[in-house]
Amino acid sequence: MTVRTRYAPSPTGYLHIGGAWMAFFNWLFARNHVGAFVLRVEDTDRTRSSEEYERAIFEDFKWLGLDWDEGPDVGGPYGPYRQTERMHLYRKYAEELLAREAAYYCYCTPEELDAERARAQAEKRPYRYSGRCRALTAQQRAEFERQGRRPTIRLRVHDYGETIVVDDLVRGRVEFDPEHLDDYIIVRSDGSPLYNFANVVDDHTMAITHIIRGIEHLSNTPKQWVMYRALGWEPPQVAHLSNILGSDKKKLSKRTGDTAVRDYKKEGFIPEALLNFFALMAWYPEENREIFSVRELVEKFRIEDLGKASPVFDTAKLTWMNGVYMREMLNREPERVVEACLEPLRSAGLLDGQVTPETRDYIRRVIGTSSSKTGLSMSRRPPAATSAIPPSARSWRPCRSG
RNA sequence: GCCCCCAUCGUCUAGCCCGGCCUAGGACACCGGCCCUUCAAGCCGGACGCGCGGGUUCAAAUCCCGCUGGGGGCACCA
Secondary structure, X not given: OOOEEEEOOOOOOOOEXXXXXXXXXXXXXXXXXXXXXXXOEOOOOOOOOOHHXXXXXXXXXXXXXXXXXXXOOOEOOOOOOEHHHOHHHHHHHHHHHHHXXXXXXXXXXXXXXXHHHHHXXXXXXXXOOOOOXXXXXXXXXXXXXXXXXXXXXXXXXXXXXXXXXXXXXOOEEEEEOHHHOOOOEEEOOOOXXXXXXXXXXXXXXXXXXXXXXXXXXXXXXXXXXXHHHHHOOOOOEEEEEOOOEOOOOOEOOXXXXXXXXXXXXXXXXXXXXXXXXXXXXXXXXXXXXXXXXXXXXXXHOOHHHOOOOOOEOOHHHHHHHHXXXXXXXXXXXXXXXHHHHHHHHHHOOOOOOOOOHXXXXXXXXXXXXXXXXXXXXXXXXXXXXXXXXXXXXXXXXXOOOO
């Protein structure tokens, strides 16, 4: 069986560092196994999703150097790759579940459910759906329909008495007592699928074999496992990773650093450095070594080696690593270093107007000069007017190459 | 409230599964020195850690239990 992994972004914003990190490991795993990496767009939240963000996310992936074998833009044998275009599939499997009586219509209104929840809270007992609609007669249903109630569809999980086992590839065996699960809604009253349902249907119909995702999904997993069972499907292998933290040890937020991948591009970071850094936030391919090419990472990747703890995103180390890459790149592909410096120089007010070949050449000479002092660059590089470099250009971090 | 996950230097981590080779290794950051007109870079050196408490054992960072701390989940969000 060929390995197939996926990353499923919601096009509601730019690619987030945390998302890119997760996507990267899925990509690494697929590439390591010579499998397929697919991009699936989860755009069911129509009010917040936009095509513009979808395009932006693809751009961010391309910049990072993470390529995908299947996706909304390139197509593939398991399409379509946007959830909004897969409604017929969700409908089909919802009907199948209904026919098997593994799911049922629930006519409870949101208000009624809120009341149930409030009551549970007042009595200090954990809330679980009462199951009022689990066994409605045809007459009862007809009566609700007459009242104009639009039903949701719930998955019947209460009868599932055995312990649900999730064999997590990085965490090991995790057990869940179904006592804590209840019949959850899989289709809204307007007919649209909910995450846990759409996700299972998509992963299965897209033949996804391995999923590396955030720890927040670990608690969802037993719910999904029940669904796989109800549908008679084999669940994929899963691995849950803790989320990246900011320097304040809280979930990564704008306050402690940039959260969008494109911000790092704007600041002059080299994508290979970012990927190298990403890897080290969960895994050290070899002892006593920090710098790994993407190719090496692909070769050495082992899902079981991923760490379980939440890493703090250390911008200082990333900056150091970026410097290592830039200095190295100066010899091989100086143009790329110049390219990376363009946006930062512009936002620092040191570059305006058109970027001409002369500008690029000048930047290149400046970088080359300061780098020649490091001894890393060739001494045959013609000396340039170092004094002409504005001080701020030399103290500016990510591009500071020497 | 209930359920689940996690825990080694300030930070990323190696070691943990298969206890002794760990007086716990590397890297970033930090401090000091060398180099240098200066600043970086580079080189050399330094300080810094197994959350706590019980076990098990001749021996525990490593195994077991409890605690504490952090994170996540319990939606007609994803």
